Amino acid sequence: TVPRRLCILKGIYPHEPKHKKKVNKGSTAPRTFYLLKDIKFLLHEPIVNKFREYKVFVRKLRKAYGKSEWGTVERLKDNKPTYRLDHIVKERYPTFTDALRDLDDALSMCFLFSTFPRTGKCHVQTVQLCRRLAVEWLNYIIASRSLRKVFLSIKGIYYQAEVLGQPVTWITPYTFAHDHPTDVDYRVMATFTEFYTTLLGFVNFRLYHSLNLVYPPKIDGQADVDLKPTEGKEYAMDSESYLEKLSALSASLARVVAPAHEDEVEMDEFPVEGETSEEMDTRKKEQEALEKQKKLFEGLRFFLSREVPREPLAFIIRCFGGQVSWDKSLCIGATYGVSDPSITHHIVDRPRPEPQLVGRCYLQPQWVFDSVNAKMCLPVADYFPGVLLPPHLSPFVTEQEGDYVPPEKLKLLALQRGENPDEESEEEEEEEEEEDDHDKEEEEDEDESEKEEEMKLKKMEEQKTQSNKALPVKVTAGKVRLEDRKRLEQEQQSEEKRLAIMMMKKREKYLYKKIMFGKKRKVREANKLAAKRKAHDTAVKEEKKKSKKARRA
């Protein structure tokens, strides 16, 4: 287990040897191979001695317990050897960007551990530490407004932020008690978490300082006054209330240097060499869009109903400049109540909300997520409570040419371009319905004509066979066949290609066939999805028609 821990902490992984048989003494049995250099590198690690010390400590402690020497036990416990992982972090990530690049797993793990119960599976301190770091991270993302994409998946909620130009993605589970699986080795997870917490702590420190924020984070003085101490006491113990207030995510953080208002310096533009003016324009546009997205919810006041997951929504809304509050009894840090008239959006997730107040939109939580992904406030009509929601699309998919694009995505893209596809589509639908009838007739016509042609062909064939049998040769007037020049050319080209493929070398032919197979499969999958969608749409349409008829009747 010590080598395993070392490998995890030092980030040593096995390698695939170039000649598996040669290395494995002629056998092809699956084995893992480490580089000898890596193993030697592990041996030089000073932390190995710390681990040994710890082992000795455990042995002594056990002995003392066995002999019931309580004084010794106390003394040993006081002198429990500890170790730090700073140097390993520094060694593995020599630059800060390296650390940011590898932050995905660290964040996901910390967020998972922070939801663990404080009993049983791992140390309480670890859970608390993870929670603290996670909250610090969320607060940083809010302060820097660097969240970009969010996604509600069936596994959990995915977030993607752009920190110093690096995309960082993490997933948080939905807040339910865990059904702890038996086939998971928690010691391995704990070792990973040990390293990840260290890493995340240092990263947080650095990030907070880059924004001139105080680390460990402190709630801004003004906000602190707003939070009355009595209110806090009801909710949590003094020792915990600080973290709780912080994790409420409703207050801004204290800064080391008071922020000068509007200190956004206009960035000078440095044209990159070899960049055309068009590229520069697009870049500029992108930047503008980004700035706009950062201020997506600016000026909006949200209120979260109690059945809505508070933390993710509060986090997202705050990330885009909105103000958010919730019921006072739900969590600490609520800033305004339900009846506040300035509330613009009320997020609810129940089929029939209680008497609605005038002057605010009652919306389902998906609206927030979809708006963030669309980089614009979407029309609210689709998201009213009790309404069948439009599909929630993944923001991480960028369709290439030839991929299947769901129609909702197309609609969204049109919306982003500033068109309003809804009206058109409705009109189209009506037209389509009319067209459908025409189409059917036409199809029937076509069918008939096809049948006739077939009949003709059959007759011709019969004649041919007959003429073969009966010798009297009959000459019929030939028809002038129009040669489709384009098609002929295409045929010729395809034949040339076929012939060239015949001449390929064996290995290249194999590769070529593999590539073509992959391409074909992709097309097939896209077609399958499209067909499924079409079938679904027609089914829905028919149902609609039926219901319409029923209503009419």
Add this chain to the structure above:
Amino acid sequence: QDIRNTVGNIPMEWYQDFPHIGYDLDGKKIYKPIRNKDELDMFLEKMENPDYWRTVQDKMTGADIRLTDEQVDLVHRLQRGQFGDVHFNPYEPAVDFFTHEVMIHPVTNRPADKRSFIPSLIEKEKVSKLVHAIKMGWIKPRKPKDDSPSYYDLWAHEDPNSILGRHKMHVPAPKMKLPGHEESYNPPPEYLLSEEEKLAWEQQEVAERKLNFVPQRFGSLRQVPAYPRFIQERFERCLDLYLCPRQRKMRVNVNPEDLIPKLPKPRDLQPFPTTQALIYRGHSSLVRCLSISPSGQWLVSGSDDGTVRFWEVCTARCMKTLPVGGVVKSIAWNPNPTICLVAVCVEQSVLLVNPCLGDKLLYGATDQLLESYVAPEEERVQPVRWVTATTEEHSKGIRLVIQHSKAVKQVTWHGKGDYLASVVSDNSSMQVLIHQSSKRWSQSPFRRSKGMVQVVLFHPTRPYFFVATQRYVRVYNLLKQELTKKLMTNCKWVSSMAIHPGGDNIICGSYDSKLAWFDLDLSTRPYQLLRHHKRALRSVAFHRRYPLFASGSDDGSVIVCHGMVYNDLLQNPLLVPVKVLKGHVITLDLGVLDVLFHPTQPWVFSSGADGTIRLYT
């Protein structure tokens, strides 16, 4: 003690089913008292008997006993938790052994120990050990507790020297795949699995599944449950991070179009046959072999229906039908334009036929040439018998019959038109025979057999002789009478062979659907192995003038390739397939049986198992 029952201290249930309850001192059974009281009697007794409450049953004897007053009293006292004895007093006054008062006299008179006056040595030793341990640093005084990890700016001085070599070698773990639309809690309907797909998903191996979850749709966010495999997935990721071998793999990002070799366009390599022009119908069975007159005007074909047919090439008219009474295995027109003679293999004999077509002078001269033969004076021993045709045969056109001892497989002419070679399906050294038609003289050139001979060929210009066995092609020099070369075909079973008119290149078709091109100057291995056909190759042919060769196969197609041979020895031949010709119907799993080029035009003939001969121009 009054012992009435001698069974001892046993559970009395053991006697439950017996009429007696034990034995008395004399060993006689003690019978249970007769109890014939029913519920009513019991009740009446309970009501009437004033002593009922103090009556108990003696288990040992089974008799009813009425408890005495003392006994009832005892029971009451025990119930109350008192002592059984009435006279026992639990609260007797305590008598002190030792008084609290200090006595004036000691109890013992022993003087105090010396060690109670001097410091303890053991303690001293212990203390000195502790002192020593502290001095040596073995025991540390309590450290101040430092629980929370303190963080600082770890990357304050980013030192470029700290980037070690191993960082350059480091392969960062690939990030986890980002979720697609199908993972959404409310995906578009096309991403949901249908029933069959779900079933298929369940039956798949866990490792083979494309998605590790079943897409689901929830009407609203509050209905979304926890994902049960969340912790497992994180754990699997951890395992991947430290147990999976990492390797940098260059992704082959090739454009598949680039893989296709750049060949000259077939259009630039014209002329070659492109379309089917004529069909020669007439045979009723497989047409095994074809041959064409050196002028290119007449075509001869041999078939399984026991006939040889002569056709005019341009009109597809059958000029003559010659019934030979057996399967025609091979047929060859004399390449010498001054001689009009066709060699036909029929069973055990080779017929030399004068077709009597074309110029009357020409075929008359051939007849004269054959008749001018004068038998030598002394009879020489020959492996075959030369027989002059009977008059009946003569009228059909047969001039000479060379009778072999075994069935003849193939016949081929030398370029000059005097010698012809025949292959006998035999395993002895007499497989190959060379005949001289003018002298009616045959010989067997080989002393030993080197395997089953498939095909033989004469070199068109030089005195070489090619013999193809199943896997090798041997080249013999006929003048020096020695083996000059042995070509490895890399095929399992050679079916056919053709030689380039230049004489330096050979192609071999094989039953394992390969075509091997040999450059005799280059090496004994094939210069190129072409796997164009899907089924066994039956025949191959070279064009006499144009750089074309063709191969016919069981898949019913004839592939015409451009095979340019350059005079420059340094330049390798250029092989380009130019046309796939289809037309023959596959019958009995056989497609094209023979292909043949027109001697002057870029036309190709093919004979098939469907009984037709087709001309492609």
